[in-house]
Amino acid sequence: MDPRLAGVRKRLAGIDRIIAVTGGKGGIGKSVVSVSLSLLLAESGLRTGLLDLDLTGPTDHVLLGLDFGEQFPSEEFGVDPMLVGGVRFMSIACFSKQSPAALRGRDVTNALIEMLAITRWDELDVLVLDMPPGLGDTSLDIVRLLERAEHLVLATSSRVVLETVRRTLDVLAQLRTRVLGVLENMKSDSSQAVEQLASRFSVPYLGSLPEDSSLELATGTAESLVRTPTARALREVISAVFPQVRGS
Amino acid sequence: MHEFALADAVISAALETADKQNLSHITAIAVRIGELQQIDRETFEFALKEVIPNSEPRLAGTSITLEVQHASFRCRACEAEFTLDQTRGPLVEDQLEAIHFIPELARAFIRCPDCRSLDFELLTGRGVSIDYIEGE
Numbered sequence: 001m002d003p004r005l006a007g008v009r010k011r012l013a014g015i016d017r018i019i020a021v022t023g024g025k026g027g028i029g030k031s032v033v034s035v036s037l038s039l040l041l042a043e044s045g046l047r048t049g050l051l052d053l054d055l056t057g058p059t060d061h062v063l064l065g066l067d068f069g070e071q072f073p074s075e076e077f078g079v080d081p082m083l084v085g086g087v088r089f090m091s092i093a094c095f096s097k098q099s100p101a102a103l104r105g106r107d108v109t110n111a112l113i114e115m116l117a118i119t120r121w122d123e124l125d126v127l128v129l130d131m132p133p134g135l136g137d138t139s140l141d142i143v144r145l146l147e148r149a150e151h152l153v154l155a156t157s158s159r160v161v162l163e164t165v166r167r168t169l170d171v172l173a174q175l176r177t178r179v180l181g182v183l184e185n186m187k188s189d190s191s192q193a194v195e196q197l198a199s200r201f202s203v204p205y206l207g208s209l210p211e212d213s214s215l216e217l218a219t220g221t222a223e224s225l226v227r228t229p230t231a232r233a234l235r236e237v238i239s240a241v242f243p244q245v246r247g248s
Numbered sequence: 249m250h251e252f253a254l255a256d257a258v259i260s261a262a263l264e265t266a267d268k269q270n271l272s273h274i275t276a277i278a279v280r281i282g283e284l285q286q287i288d289r290e291t292f293e294f295a296l297k298e299v300i301p302n303s304e305p306r307l308a309g310t311s312i313t314l315e316v317q318h319a320s321f322r323c324r325a326c327e328a329e330f331t332l333d334q335t336r337g338p339l340v341e342d343q344l345e346a347i348h349f350i351p352e353l354a355r356a357f358i359r360c361p362d363c364r365s366l367d368f369e370l371l372t373g374r375g376v377s378i379d380y381i382e383g384e
Binding site: 001002003004005006007008009010011070072075076077078079092095096097099100101102103107108110111114115117118120 | 250252253254256257258260261262263264265279342343345346349350351352353355356357366367374375376377378379380381
């Protein structure tokens, strides 16, 4: 018997909402949206956690400008998340530092369960999960272990992305998961393809974020990330979901 | 010390089992500790006692036994089998600490002693698991 599963249920009991930022395809902005969303929620006074679940390619710490140095997270009855920009943050990179780890499916599941079982989130209003690309072990494990997670599906109007997101929405529907809505990223034209895709699956179209050339410059500083055009648009979008977040 | 988190998970799992199987008393819990995670046995034993709620009659006098299981690996590239001792030489303190937190990070630091491949299978001895829970 794996005792960690009971530990996971206990560790997450104090979290009000869990939002999994997903989208199937790599490079469509899941990490930028996850980090920006977390910072905006924390800025609005919500107790917010962020867990980077891209276990083989974690990057949220880069966006947040965290240098782990030789330090490991502090421990007391579990492992404490790091605090950055008001967000309680955890990533496999807190432990692996600069070293890459090539993980097979069973390892991904085990590492994910271990992180959920040992991290002390305590009381949170929202825990944001930055999901990896694809419909692999992490996605299925999150659906299995965190039934109440709400999936925020990211898409762009690229035909390649739309094809992947269509499959993602199909699987999420078959797994009977809760989809918070579809958020369009990198919008640069008047295409309504993403809106139509959301409508086809009867899930809300939450709005759009612009193409944003300022993101590279803002990378590495939490204060800068909440001032980008992406963050401004995201604030508008999420103010409809979280009344605590005020739009412009 | 995250031994407390794992000990807490063991006790929570035992109580969940008691709930599911309608047990009024848990007589024995057998816990296996995988060598790879390098759990400090004394700390873990202490933590197991500490996390049992005082007001929990189902865990009064429960026998908890711990058995350490050696870690063993098989290389997927050359099929050599090896132990943690055979790889431990090159590992430094920080790497052992990372594996202690998340045993899968062995893949970041351990290499097959024969062919140096990073693609190996963990056969035994990963982390904390429960062999059995007995009750009445």
